[in-house]
Each structure stands twice: as structure tokens, then as C-alpha cells.
Amino acid sequence: MKTKDIILATAKEMISEVGFHKATTANLAKMANISEGTIYRHFESKEDILLHILDALEESFSYYIEAIRQKLDRDDCSIEEIMNEYFSFVEDNEIDMKIMLSTYGLLDSSKRLMAVFLKNLELVLEDCIKLGVKKGTIRDVAVEENATVVMTIIFGLTRMQLYWPDRRDVRAEAVEFCRRSILN
Amino acid sequence: MKTKDIILATAKEMISEVGFHKATTANLAKMANISEGTIYRHFESKEDILLHILDALEESFSYYIEAIRQKLDRDDCSIEEIMNEYFSFVEDNEIDMKIMLSTYGLLDSSKRLMAVFLKNLELVLEDCIKLGVKKGTIRDVAVEENATVVMTIIFGLTRMQLYWPDRRDVRAEAVEFCRRSILN
Amino acid sequence: MKTKDIILATAKEMISEVGFHKATTANLAKMANISEGTIYRHFESKEDILLHILDALEESFSYYIEAIRQKLDRDDCSIEEIMNEYFSFVEDNEIDMKIMLSTYGLLDSSKRLMAVFLKNLELVLEDCIKLGVKKGTIRDVAVEENATVVMTIIFGLTRMQLYWPDRRDVRAEAVEFCRRSILN
Amino acid sequence: MKTKDIILATAKEMISEVGFHKATTANLAKMANISEGTIYRHFESKEDILLHILDALEESFSYYIEAIRQKLDRDDCSIEEIMNEYFSFVEDNEIDMKIMLSTYGLLDSSKRLMAVFLKNLELVLEDCIKLGVKKGTIRDVAVEENATVVMTIIFGLTRMQLYWPDRRDVRAEAVEFCRRSILN
DNA sequence: GATGAATGAGTCTTCATTCAT
DNA sequence: GATGAATGAAGACTCATTCAT
Numbered sequence: 041m042k043t044k045d046i047i048l049a050t051a052k053e054m055i056s057e058v059g060f061h062k063a064t065t066a067n068l069a070k071m072a073n074i075s076e077g078t079i080y081r082h083f084e085s086k087e088d089i090l091l092h093i094l095d096a097l098e099e100s101f102s103y104y105i106e107a108i109r110q111k112l113d114r115d116d117c118s119i120e121e122i123m124n125e126y127f128s129f130v131e132d133n134e135i136d137m138k139i140m141l142s143t144y145g146l147l148d149s150s151k152r153l154m155a156v157f158l159k160n161l162e163l164v165l166e167d168c169i170k171l172g173v174k175k176g177t178i179r180d181v182a183v184e185e186n187a188t189v190v191m192t193i194i195f196g197l198t199r200m201q202l203y204w205p206d207r208r209d210v211r212a213e214a215v216e217f218c219r220r221s222i223l224n
Numbered sequence: 225m226k227t228k229d230i231i232l233a234t235a236k237e238m239i240s241e242v243g244f245h246k247a248t249t250a251n252l253a254k255m256a257n258i259s260e261g262t263i264y265r266h267f268e269s270k271e272d273i274l275l276h277i278l279d280a281l282e283e284s285f286s287y288y289i290e291a292i293r294q295k296l297d298r299d300d301c302s303i304e305e306i307m308n309e310y311f312s313f314v315e316d317n318e319i320d321m322k323i324m325l326s327t328y329g330l331l332d333s334s335k336r337l338m339a340v341f342l343k344n345l346e347l348v349l350e351d352c353i354k355l356g357v358k359k360g361t362i363r364d365v366a367v368e369e370n371a372t373v374v375m376t377i378i379f380g381l382t383r384m385q386l387y388w389p390d391r392r393d394v395r396a397e398a399v400e401f402c403r404r405s406i407l408n
Numbered sequence: 409m410k411t412k413d414i415i416l417a418t419a420k421e422m423i424s425e426v427g428f429h430k431a432t433t434a435n436l437a438k439m440a441n442i443s444e445g446t447i448y449r450h451f452e453s454k455e456d457i458l459l460h461i462l463d464a465l466e467e468s469f470s471y472y473i474e475a476i477r478q479k480l481d482r483d484d485c486s487i488e489e490i491m492n493e494y495f496s497f498v499e500d501n502e503i504d505m506k507i508m509l510s511t512y513g514l515l516d517s518s519k520r521l522m523a524v525f526l527k528n529l530e531l532v533l534e535d536c537i538k539l540g541v542k543k544g545t546i547r548d549v550a551v552e553e554n555a556t557v558v559m560t561i562i563f564g565l566t567r568m569q570l571y572w573p574d575r576r577d578v579r580a581e582a583v584e585f586c587r588r589s590i591l592n
Numbered sequence: 593m594k595t596k597d598i599i600l601a602t603a604k605e606m607i608s609e610v611g612f613h614k615a616t617t618a619n620l621a622k623m624a625n626i627s628e629g630t631i632y633r634h635f636e637s638k639e640d641i642l643l644h645i646l647d648a649l650e651e652s653f654s655y656y657i658e659a660i661r662q663k664l665d666r667d668d669c670s671i672e673e674i675m676n677e678y679f680s681f682v683e684d685n686e687i688d689m690k691i692m693l694s695t696y697g698l699l700d701s702s703k704r705l706m707a708v709f710l711k712n713l714e715l716v717l718e719d720c721i722k723l724g725v726k727k728g729t730i731r732d733v734a735v736e737e738n739a740t741v742v743m744t745i746i747f748g749l750t751r752m753q754l755y756w757p758d759r760r761d762v763r764a765e766a767v768e769f770c771r772r773s774i775l776n
Numbered sequence: 777g778a779t780g781a782a783t784g785a786g787t788c789t790t791c792a793t794t795c796a797t
Numbered sequence: 798g799a800t801g802a803a804t805g806a807a808g809a810c811t812c813a814t815t816c817a818t
Contacts, residue, residue: 043781059329061245065809075783080810082781142329144387145243158388179404185397192394193373196380203328204342210376213369220363221405227798249792259800261794270792411802427697429613433788443804448789450802510697512755513611526756547772553765560762561741564748571696572710578744581737588731589773595777617813627779629815638813 044082046072051089056138060090060146090143094153097136104129105160112167119168119178119222120215123194126161127211130198138202162191169222178222190218228266230256232280235273240322244274244330274327278337281320288313289344296351303352303362303406304399307378310345311395314382322386346375353406362406374402412450414440419457424506428458428514458511462521465504472497473528480535487536487546487590488583491562494529495579498566506570530559537590546590558586596634598624600648603641608690612642612698642695646705649688656681657712664719671720671730671774672767675746678713679763682750690754714743721774730774742770 111117165187172178234256295301349371356362479485533555540546602624663669724730
């Protein structure tokens with residue numbers, strides 16, 4: 041494992057656990073078993089580390105969205121699929137997601153990325169609902185508003201899952217909840 | 225207005241706007257038109273200020289819960305009422321809510337208070353659903369799981385509302401969404 | 409003596425002796441018997457200290473120039489007087505002058521101030537020579553060019569005096585040198 | 593061009609442009625298209641590079657002085673010749689001269705070399721004036737003091753020329769100025 | 777000879793907290 | 798109660814130098 045990746049991995053762990061501010065360069069260096077100076081050989085600044093983490097997450101997310109889009113194009117995608125795949129995505133990117141959520145307000149990039157998440161999730165849900173309404177599998181509800189509601193539910197659920205892992209996992213019930221509400 | 229309240233009010237504004245870390249005691253003193261030393265005559269530490277803010281919020285929340293409970297006792301409370309009243313509560317305590325949400329992860333007290341919010345909201349929803357099921361106004365769904373789902377929706381929605389005020393307000397649609405899902 | 413003045417005085421001494429770079433905030437604090445933090449209560453940055461020193465020097469210089477100008481207005485000023493008074497000025501502001509000369513190249517303000525010195529000295533010499541030529545006490549030489557030459561001599565001499573105090577003091581001979589060259 | 597010479601040439605350029613402190617080994621390596629480690633294969637330290645530059649300048653200067661000395665021995669040298677040849681010397685060694693002048697105060701070697709410049713210039717001027725006085729071409733002035741004055745003028749002029757290249761060039765007028773003052 | 781990653785001491789700066797007045 | 802100057806520990810970052818390859 042390259043030093044840069046060690047730094048990145050250690051930083052991910054630290055930031056997700058104690059937050060960006062308490063993840064100091066001194067602690068990071070100690071935990072990664074490198075010197076503080078080495079951090080700056082691989083990253084321009086402490087913020088730059090965060091940027092790299094967020095960039096990687098953005099790329100991962102774009103793949104998820106791309107996969108959903110392809111299914112939508114093949115007319116082969118349901119709300120529950122979007123939800124479940126997103127739940128999987130979050131599980132696979134747990135640490136990065138926590139970092140994005142916890143650095144919102146600290147960094148423009150973080151806020152921007154979160155907007156990308158919200159917008160894209162909303163758009164695929166819109167398209168999916170539109171399709172469902174046309175096919176008759178989904179009730180004739182206001183498309184945009186309901187897409188936003190479902191997006192909000194998804195987002196709220198994953199946040200709960202990430203930050204309160206001890207709580208009852210209701211993702212499956214949430215899917216059912218949505219099905220009952222908008223499926224014919 | 226007493227000095228202590230001036231400090232509290234100024235701190236609220238600053239913390240909700242720039243976050244706990246960037247709200248320095250120096251800035252706080254300047255904005256409150258007092259000296260830095262005075263802060264420490266009224267509070268033990270910077271963290272202590274936050275604690276006071278959270279305590280006040282907890283008290284406000286307890287009134288809200290109490291009101292709901294009384295309605296429940298009179299058998300006079302619906303899911304939408306709980307939701308709408310909570311939305312009102314959040315609107316009335318916008319700044320404090322933002323502070324709680326943004327200091328989660330920084331302070332144990334903050335996390336504890338949030339657990340109080342989640343738990344209480346969940347409990348009243350549970351009772352409300354139980355009652356509804358008994359009365360036949362609500363479908364025969366798993367009570368606890370659905371209470372958790374609705375709670376998650378409510379919580380996700382208010383966070384969205386607080387942090388993305390520019391986004392479409394879908395609180396009314398969300399209420400409808402829930403009604404369709406669990407009402408008979 | 410106020411803390412700010414203690415810092416300023418200590419900084420002057422240190423910078424003039426070891427240079428701006430080696431005059432670290434840690435050393436400054438130690439030598440001034442204060443903590444490093446105190447420096448930043450009185451100055452915005454290390455550079456800001458230097459700026460204060462240069463500003464004070466600029467003000468002192470403006471008084472010197474003003475005095476010369478008044479003499480010129482009264483038609484009561486000779487080249488040797490300008491030279492001797494400037495030598496006195498430099499002696500009185502020895503440390504500050506050394507700082508200006510040694511921070512040239514580090515700071516725009518320093519370069520700017522030096523330009524002020526050169527220009528003003530040059531201008532009063534020009535006026536003085538012009539007057540002398542008119543009165544017939546000075547030979548009919550190119551005014552501007554000779555003013556520049558004399559200014560350069562003065563400036564070179566004072567630098568030598570400041571940085572090589574062990575060298576033979578030839579300020580008096582330099583005055584004579586100039587008199588022989590341009591006086592009738 | 594050998595690696596050592598590339599380093600030397602690049603260092604000269606950098607140091608004269610941005611100063612010794614801002615000319616970091618990292619930048620130097622980058623600009624010279626070598627690795628940082630290579631610098632230390634050819635020089636003991638960053639300071640050592642400066643030493644080499646100064647040594648080379650000292651050697652060049654010794655040739656200039658040697659040439660003047662030979663003319664003096666042939667009784668074939670005037671003050672203006674010494675001045676003009678020195679001006680040429682400085683023009684030919686502009687960068688090195690700037691480095692010496694700007695590192696004075698940073699390095700003992702630099703100060704020592706400057707003393708060599710001053711002393712040698714002074715000595716040849718002394719001998720030249722002595723000769724002139726004997727031959728009757730120069731007035732009967734105090735030899736040593738006037739040598740020092742002329743040396744100071746020369747040194748001040750070249751510094752001005754190097755650091756304020758935009759200023760009016762008065763080297764020719766300065767020569768005239770000196771001629772008027774001490775020539776018969 | 778050359779590389780370039782790694783080092784760690786040192787730099788400026790910030791900020792919650794204390795205390796004499 | 799109030800002040801505000803002083804503190805000092807800790808923060809992010811820099812850079813000359815080393816060393817295994």
C-alpha cells in the first residue's frame with residue numbers, strides 16, 4: 041500500500057470517527073506511522089485530503105447513478121430497486137458517506153457534493169415514477185413532489201443507519217411503506 | 225436582558241451561522257459587546273454555553289411531547305397532527321435545532337439530546353399508530369417498525385428544511401404520502 | 409512601558425541584529441519576556457510589527473524633510489547642512505534605518521519607504537542646488553544629475569556608517585569632497 | 593554543462609531574484625530539473641552553494657584588482673579608469689554582486705567578501721591618488737580619507753544601479769563629480 | 777551519480793481560559 | 798459583576814537534510 045493511500049485510509053478512519061477538526065495532522069501522522077511532513081508531500085493541505093476523499097466518493101456515486109440510469113433506459117427499474125441499491129451503495133461507502141455528512145458546513149465541496157447526491161437521486165426517482173405512472177404500476181401522484189419525498193426518506197434513512205447503527209434497521213419496512221403509498 | 229441571556233442569544237446566532245468551532249470566544253465577546261472574561265463569569269466554558277442552549281431546547285421539546293401526550297390521552301391525536309405540530313416546533317426552534325444537528329459528533333450531550341428527540345417522537349408515533357389500529361383508522365401494520373419509519377421521515381424532512389431551505393417544501397406532500405401508506 | 413512598546417523595542421533590536429527571518433516570534437517572545445500569544449494581541453502578524461517600525465521611521469523622516477524644506481523656503485540652507493542633518497537623522501534612527509535597509513527585498517513596504525527616502529532627499533538637493541546656482545554659490549552644473557550623485561553619496565555613506573561602524577568615519581571629508589566639486 | 597554547474601547557475605538566478613530564504617532547495621531542484629538529493633551530492637548544504645557563488649565572485653574580483661594593480665605599476669591608471677572598470681566589472685557580474693549584497697547579514701562569508709571588496713578598492717584608490725598627487729595631476733588632499741570617500745561613492749553607485757535599475761544612470765556624472773573635486 | 781520519499785525540528789498563528797485590577 | 802491583557806498549549810504547515818534504492 042502506497043504512503044498516499046495509507047494517509048488517505050487513516051484520514052478516512054479518523055475523520056469519520058472524531059470529525060475533521062479533531063483529526064489533527066499530528067494525530068494523523070502518529071496513527072499512520074509517518075511524520076507530519078510526509079502528509080504534505082502527498083497532499084497540499086489538510087483540506088486537500090478531505091477533497092480527495094470526497095472526489096472518490098463522487099466518482100463512486102456517479103457509477104451508482106449510471107447503473108440506475110441504464111436500468112431506467114431498459115425500462116427495468118423500480119422504486120424499491122433504486123432504494124435498495126442506494127442502501128447497498130451507502131453500506132459499501134459507509135465511512136466516506138459519514139465524512140461527507142459530517143463535513144457539510146465546513147467545506148463548500150462537501151455541500152456541493154451533497155447537492156449532487158440529492159439532485160441525482162431525485163432525478164432518477166422522478167424518471168422512475170414517471171415511467172411507473174405511464175405503465176400503470178404507480179398511482180397517478182404528483183411526480184416531482186413525490187420524488188422529493190422518497191428522496192428525503194431515503195436520505196434520512198441512510199443517515200440514521202450511519203449515525204445510529206444500534207437503532208432498529210427499518211430499511212425493508214421503509215421500502216414497503218413507500219410501495220403502499222404510491223404503488224397501485 | 226441579562227448579560228447571561230445576551231451571551232446565550234449571541235452564541236446561538238453565531239454557532240448556528242458559522243458552526244461551533246468558528247464561533248470563537250473572542251468573536252462572541254465582540255458581537256455581544258462584552259469582554260471575553262465576562263463569558264467565564266456566566267459559563268464554565270465555551271462548551272458550557274452549548275450545553276445551556278441544548279438544555280433549553282430539551283425543555284422546549286418536552287413541552288411539545290407533553291402536549292402530544294395529552295392529546296393522545298384524550299384519544300384526540302392523528303399522525304398528521306404529530307407531524308404538523310413537530311414541523312411547527314422545528315420552525316419555532318430553528319436556530320437551536322440547527323445547533324443540535326450541527327454539533328452532533330462534537331459533544332456527547334448533543335448526541336444524547338438527539339436520542340431523546342428520536343426516542344420520544346418514536347414513542348408517541350407508536351402510541352398513535354397503536355390507537356389508530358385499534359380504532360380501525362390505520363391499517364394493521366407492524367406498529368414499532370412503522371413508527372420508526374415515520375419518525376425517520378419526519379426527522380429527515382426537518383433536517384432538509386433546515387439545511388436546504390431553497391429546496392421545494394414537501395412537508396404537506398410528505399404528510400399525504402404517509403396517510404396513503406398507513407391510513408385505511 | 410506598555411507591552412506593545414516592549415514588543416516593538418525588542419523586535420527592533422532583534423531584527424536589526426539578526427535579520428527579519430532569524431528574528432522568530434518564539435525568540436522575540438522569550439527576549440521580551442512575554443508569551444508568543446501576546447505578540448498577536450498587539451500585532452496582526454510578524455510582518456505587521458515590521459510595518460509599524462517602518463511607519464514610525466517614515467514619520468520621523470517626514471519631519472526631517474519638513475525641517476529642510478522650511479530652511480529652503482527661508483533661503484537658508486546649504487548642501488552641507490542637508491548632508492549633516494541627514495547624518496544626524498540617521499544616527500538618531502540607527503536601528504530603524506538598519507531594519508529598512510536589511511528588509512529591502514523582503515517587503516514591498518520596505519522598498520516603497522526606501523524610494524521615499526531617495527526621492528525626497530533628491531528633491532531637496534535639487535532645490536538646494538538650483539538655489540545655489542541662482543545665487544552663484546554653486547557652479548553651473550546639471551542640477552538633476554548632480555542632485556542624484558550627491559544623494560547617492562549620502563546614501564552610500566550612511567549605509568557604510570551603519571553596517572561598517574569600524575571603518576574610518578569620512579562623513580566630514582565627504583562634505584568637503586562635495587563642496588570642492590560643486591561650490592564656487 | 594556539469595550537474596554541479598547547472599545547480600550553481602540555477603541557484604544564482606533564483607537567489608538573486610527571490611533572495612536566499614525564498615530560494616528553497618525544493619524549488620531549486622525543480623527549476624534545475626534534478627532531484628533534491630542530487631544537490632547534496634554536489635554541495636554540503638544550501639549555505640555551501642552560496643559559498644561557492646561567493647568564492648567565484650571573489651576570484652573574478654581578484655582578477656579585476658590584479659589588472660588595476662598592473663596598470664598602477666605601469667603608472668598608467670587614473671581614478672576614472674578605476675571607476676569605469678569597476679562599473680564594467682559589476683555589470684559583468686551583476687547577479688553575483690546582487691547575491692553578495694543581499695546575503696550580507698546572513699552569512700559571515702558574505703560580510704567577509706564585502707570587506708575584501710571595500711578594502712581592495714580603497715587600496716588601489718589610495719595608491720592611485722598618491723601617484724596622482726606625486727605627478728601633480730591630483731590636488732594635494734588627504735590621501736586615505738579621499739580614497740575612502742571615492743570608494744564609498746563607487747560602492748553606493750553600483751548598489752543603486754543594481755537595485756534601482758529604473759533610476760537615472762549617473763555613473764558618468766559621478767566620474768565627473770569626482771574629477772572636479774580632486775583633479776587639478 | 778541520481779532519485780525522491782521521508783523526516784522532524786522549527787515557523788507563524790489561533791484560541792479557550794485565567795487573573796489582577 | 799466586568800474588564801481585557803496575558804497565557805501557553807496546540808494547530809497547520811515548511812523546508813533543509815538524509816538515505817534506501
